[in-house]
Amino acid sequence: MTHGIRHPTTGDTGDEAGAVDWALPEEAPIAFVYNGAPFAVMMATPADLEDFALGFSLAEGIIPTPNALLLTKVRRVAEGPAEGWELCLAVDPDRAAMERLAGRRALEGRGGCGLCGVETLADALTTLPPVAPISKGVSPAAIARAFAALPEHQPLNARTRSVHGAAFCDPDGRIRLAREDVGRHSALDKLIGAMARAGLSGAEGFGVLSSRCGVELVQKAARVGLPLLATLSAPTTLARETAAAVGMTLAARAKPEGVVLFAPDGQTGD
Numbered sequence: 001m002t003h004g005i006r007h008p009t010t011g012d013t014g015d016e017a018g019a020v021d022w023a024l025p026e027e028a029p030i031a032f033v034y035n036g037a038p039f040a041v042m043m044a045t046p047a048d049l050e051d052f053a054l055g056f057s058l059a060e061g062i063i064p065t066p067n068a069l070l071l072t073k074v075r076r077v078a079e080g081p082a083e084g085w086e087l088c089l090a091v092d093p094d095r096a097a098m099e100r101l102a103g104r105r106a107l108e109g110r111g112g113c114g115l116c117g118v119e120t121l122a123d124a125l126t127t128l129p130p131v132a133p134i135s136k137g138v139s140p141a142a143i144a145r146a147f148a149a150l151p152e153h154q155p156l157n158a159r160t161r162s163v164h165g166a167a168f169c170d171p172d173g174r175i176r177l178a179r180e181d182v183g184r185h186s187a188l189d190k191l192i193g194a195m196a197r198a199g200l201s202g203a204e205g206f207g208v209l210s211s212r213c214g215v216e217l218v219q220k221a222a223r224v225g226l227p228l229l230a231t232l233s234a235p236t237t238l239a240r241e242t243a244a245a246v247g248m249t250l251a252a253r254a255k256p257e258g259v260v261l262f263a264p265d266g267q268t269g270d
Contacts, residue, residue: 029084055193145173
């Protein structure tokens with residue numbers, strides 16, 4: 001999902017030094033429609049859309065388990081000059097959080113937006129379930145191993161150098177699944193959907209992302225039971241406080257190859 005472009009470049013002195021072929025990632029509006037009613041429009045990379053549909057539904061707390069999503073229909077749509085994709089989702093009304101779907105309609109979520117369509121402060125900081133600790137401890141070396149391996153699982157980023165990656169790793173830091181998107185939140189949504197479709201539980205490992213850690217990523221990770229979330233950049237204070245409240249450990253890369261852990265007890269360690 002790339003478009004090639006030949007673009008002039010400049011050297012260190014600012015003089016024109018030639019031209020290069022540069023691949024650009026695709027970005028498009030993705031509309032979520034639940035039981036026939038529009039809910040949100042996200043700007044995202046139009047790939048792995050069935051994973052996106054399931055992962056977004058789980059990560060946003062719309063459905064409690066994957067089997068509450070009964071049907072996903074993906075279709076490309078064109079309305080005048082606007083082209084995009086529509087995800088038509090049928091959810092079990094007896095199991096889905098229908099009050100969330102009823103309260104908001106056709107909300108826009110930009111690629112950098114993490115709290116899609118939130119209308120109140122209470123909605124932004126919802127109560128999250130506690131996270132069970134991982135059965136096998138994760139060492140800083142395992143997290144560093146996952147960071148080092150992540151670029152190998154980002155073929156789109158290798159071509160464009162402009163998209164985020166999200167991966168699920170086993171306790172030893174081996175990457176089991178990875179997804180990419182122009183938005184870090186959508187990359188995580190896609191990963192969550194891929195994990196659910198593969199029958200992988202968040203408690204079986206940890207997540208790693210090529211981004212900073214904001215509170216919205218912690219919320220998504222907590223809803224699917226990830227006990228540890230590692231990001232290239234350090235978490236915000238609110239992300240750390242939210243993670244600590246549910247028992248989740250955060251980690252960040254410390255150059256050149258170190259790792260900093262932010263434990264739920266408030267301790268920080270290498």
